[in-house]
Amino acid sequence: MKRKSAVTSRDVAERAGVSQSAVSRCFSPKASISEKTKVKVLKAAKELGYRPNSIARSLITRSSRTIALVLSHLDNMFYPLVVEKASLRFQAEDYHLLLFVVPEEGDFAGVMDSILQSQVDGILMMSASLTSSLAHECVETGIPVVLINRNVDFAGISQVYSDNYHGGYWVGSYLAMGGHERVAYLAGLETSSTSRHRYQGLVDGLASLGQQCRVVARGDYDFEQAREATLQLFAEPPYPDAIFAASDHMAISVMETLRHDLGRRVPEDVSVIGFDDTPIAAWPSYRLTTVRQPVDRMVEEATTLLLKQIRQGDFNAENRVLPVTPILRDSARQPARELATE
Amino acid sequence: MKRKSAVTSRDVAERAGVSQSAVSRCFSPKASISEKTKVKVLKAAKELGYRPNSIARSLITRSSRTIALVLSHLDNMFYPLVVEKASLRFQAEDYHLLLFVVPEEGDFAGVMDSILQSQVDGILMMSASLTSSLAHECVETGIPVVLINRNVDFAGISQVYSDNYHGGYWVGSYLAMGGHERVAYLAGLETSSTSRHRYQGLVDGLASLGQQCRVVARGDYDFEQAREATLQLFAEPPYPDAIFAASDHMAISVMETLRHDLGRRVPEDVSVIGFDDTPIAAWPSYRLTTVRQPVDRMVEEATTLLLKQIRQGDFNAENRVLPVTPILRDSARQPARELATE
């Protein structure tokens, strides 16, 4: 294998018989350069296989055109989807994505440090509830951060998430109208604000019709843990007649466990409702009743928000909460008459 | 929001009363620096909130400590898993990951250009069959590339993939021994070498027992397309009595379609076999018979190979083909007596 070419703008300048500045200008869209020299330079550049060194460029422009994407639960189909969309969006805007997978409740501070050093122009976090000290640190460095699908009570960081409370509320009232009397909640990570808000909504939704949430189990957004939790819930009576899981990922696990380990029918014996509306939820085997998060809009809002903050150095943190949509399928017993969605 | 700090090594040098070189040395592991000045510098650095500018560092060391990860099918659970593993591995080695999602048969050359400009130290490709002109270009620039789960007939690029041919071969003989007589193959992308090799194996495996592959349908590794293809296969007799899909992702789609659209039982009416052994394959609803790819080993081999090539500037391309493991579950009719796996 040959050694790296390392052909610089000087090399092509020499070959084209112009100055280094000239060739630099040829690769800056808005720079002033005559058509004549431009073709000369581009010709020479092509012949030498020249590509501008983006590192040097970043150094001088003080912008890496790179955005950090940090997340953890890559096994939950929801995230790959937003990664894909976000990636396409940023690529279109000529930004690069630096991926950071934080090892699930692991050494987050370390990763954060790594991010800060990497000179990214912005950070898109879709995971890991930020401790407020870390949040503070982010803001101090002046790097724009937007949280997606998570939030932290710290002014100064932008957040876009969906209306978890009302999603939960809808589930609560829907289950209550369906005549369920022993509703269980399968929570996500303890540190997750989304899980808490969904729970709060559930409780209030049930209460609005005189019901309550009987039991809360921990699933930590994990497939296996959701399974354990479900077995636990049915270890001894009284058994739940409905389970609301904080994510589709867990809801599917619940359904699998109910059907194949516990011999329960869904929804005849127990209703199951999820959250997200992941593609799997629509598969005929599940037909999971769930609450749809507007992934496209979330990504769209988050990315444009981030880009805006990057461009105008001076910005204010914004919160965007997006509406969710109940998706009525067959995994939950339907109320006798249709529920009027608010 | 405040403006970026931009505290440089000079600032901390001044505050610590040393030269700029000294502070630089404090952040280079192997540099020679006395303990005394080191603490002085680190103290000053902490007080000022200094972080070495990795861009400037990259410029001088000519190494960005960054690796490009390029892929397309983020919806197939197989890929998020390897992304996660690869990410953790590289982070542990203090490398960063630049993510490139190539829009599915889209403008690959453009993305490639973008990658080359980004000055990555290496490229890990898990998708998109490289055209040989692009492959050539990669090699020319001298950037180490390793392909994972894909291959291209071009010496000079390292590849790690699993033994697709023998995986297919096993499927062929297993289906033949199970007494299937009308086997269909649901192919992946036409450009995909893996799909071709699996097919070749299937054909030979069937032939070894006097059978053949009756029909080939195109699924392009896509869930929806796999569904269409399945419907097509059962549009009119003769119907297949077994379908081998080039990925679990498609195999699941096939099962869903068979059961819910076509009212067929699996495996009583038709056997289904996949490839990958994605987590979903093990779910009780499917219990998909499949061929396991050793994801962990693939990632391990690919990453170490890449890192090795990066470290020693001079390297030879290597191919690693890893053994697969048949996973016998319930989606395919079992032969009367156990098949002795070779």
Add this chain to the structure above:
DNA sequence: TCGCGTTTTGCAAACGTATTCATATCGTGG
């Protein structure tokens, strides 16, 4: 205290580009 080998330290030169500023060139109307 001196001498000598070993660390430590500072100076200065890179790394490859963008960009300012002054100069040169061009186009055009008088």
Add this chain to the structure above:
DNA sequence: CCACGATATGAATACGTTTGCAAAACGCGA
């Protein structure tokens, strides 16, 4: 053909580090 505004060009500087080199400081036995 001249003058003049607009536009194109080149020289030089800066971005924030790493690192070779030479000088300085150090440790320590004599």
